[in-house]
Amino acid sequence: MGAHTDTALAGLMRVLGQTDTYGSPEYMMLRNVKIAHIAAGARRRVRVDARLPPPAGARAAGKRTRGLAAAEAGFTLIELLVASAIAITVFAGTMVLLESSTQVQSRDAEWVLTMQQNRAGLARMIQEIRQATKVEEAKAGAIEFLARIGGKSLIIKYDCSVAETGTTFDECVRRAASEGESLPTAGTQVATAILNGSSVFSYTPSSTAATVATVKLEVPAEGTLKQTGGAYTHKVVLENGAFMRNLYLAG
Numbered sequence: 259m260g261a262h263t264d265t266a267l268a269g270l271m272r273v274l275g276q277t278d279t280y281g282s283p284e285y286m287m288l289r290n291v292k293i294a295h296i297a298a299g300a301r302r303r304v305r306v307d308a309r310l311p312p313p314a315g316a317r318a319a320g321k322r323t324r325g326l327a328a329a330e331a332g333f334t335l336i337e338l339l340v341a342s343a344i345a346i347t348v349f350a351g352t353m354v355l356l357e358s359s360t361q362v363q364s365r366d367a368e369w370v371l372t373m374q375q376n377r378a379g380l381a382r383m384i385q386e387i388r389q390a391t392k393v394e395e396a397k398a399g400a401i402e403f404l405a406r407i408g409g410k411s412l413i414i415k416y417d418c419s420v421a422e423t424g425t426t427f428d429e430c431v432r433r434a435a436s437e438g439e440s441l442p443t444a445g446t447q448v449a450t451a452i453l454n455g456s457s458v459f460s461y462t463p464s465s466t467a468a469t470v471a472t473v474k475l476e477v478p479a480e481g482t483l484k485q486t487g488g489a490y491t492h493k494v495v496l497e498n499g500a501f502m503r504n505l506y507l508a509g
Contacts, residue, residue, distance in 0.1 A: 369480070372451050373494070376475055379430055379448030380496050383416055387471050387500035396465040399456045403502075404437060411437040418449065418458040418475075428455025430475070451477045453493060472499040 333341075386405055395402035399419035405412055418430035429452060433445035452458065453476040461468035474497040 372477060373496075376449045376451075376477060376496055380473060380475055380498055382432075382448060383430070383473050384498045384500045386414055387416075387473075388502060389504070390502045391504045393468055393502070393505065396459070396461050396468050396471070398459055401459050401471060402441075413437050413439070413441065415441055415445075416448070416459075417445070418452055419455045422450060422452075425451065427478075428452040430455075430458070449475055453477060468502070469505055470499055470501050472497065 386407060387401065387403065389405040389407060390403040391406065392404040393401070394404065394413070395415070400415060400417040402413070402415040405414055407414075412434050413436070414432065414434045416430060416432055418428060420429050420431045422429040427450070429447055430449035431445040432448050433441045435441050454474065458473060458475060460472045460474070462470040462472070474495060476493045476495050479492050479494050
């Protein structure tokens with residue numbers, strides 16, 4: 259629409275026989291028609307260009323941009339709060355199970371150790387009572403007798419009514435000395451966590467003429483560790499009897 263347009267219009271006017279080319283009404287009319295024609299062509303080109311697909315490189319770049327935007331979207335605050343609540347709940351449940359398992363394991367280990375010690379103590383008491391040559395004292399919570407053990411004459415006393423330190427239970431203590439000597443004040447622990455410390459020993463036919471001594475140890479099934487809710491309420495009973503053959507004259 260510059261000099262080329264004006265030159266073309268001037269030539270057209272001369273063909274039409276118009277001498278006053280520039281500024282005449284005919285010239286201005288033709289000029290406006292030419293401008294409208296050029297504008298219409300430009301609009302058609304714009305619409306055609308708009309209908310053309312974008313280049314392949316532009317499409318790929320757009321896809322990459324959308325992918326990066328989706329990857330960097332992250333989480334919303336609500337999603338983070340919900341995930342945190344779920345994680346805390348799972349963690350708390352795991353800790354409860356772990357603590358309960360630890361308590362059960364500790365209780366069982368302690369109970370097994372107590373049972374092993376009490377079985378060994380019961381076996382030792384029965385073995386030495388069998389060797390008794392004379393019963394000096396026969397009570398429900400203690401027994402004192404003379405016996406020959408390992409080629410030595412000893413006076414032995416088992417006392418199961420001794421209060422166990424730090425607990426509400428009793429313990430069985432063995433004290434021994436050579437025959438004719440006094441028993442020591444302190445002894446060796448042979449059984450622990452005893453519930454029936456005052457009634458461990460019983461005698462047949464009687465405590466004054468005993469030929470058989472029965473030893474019965476009652477211990478708590480839950481052990482001595484503190485338990486929540488009272489895991490076990492029953493008792494475990496260890497029992498055995500000793501025939502004192504050296505006192506049974508009829509045998």
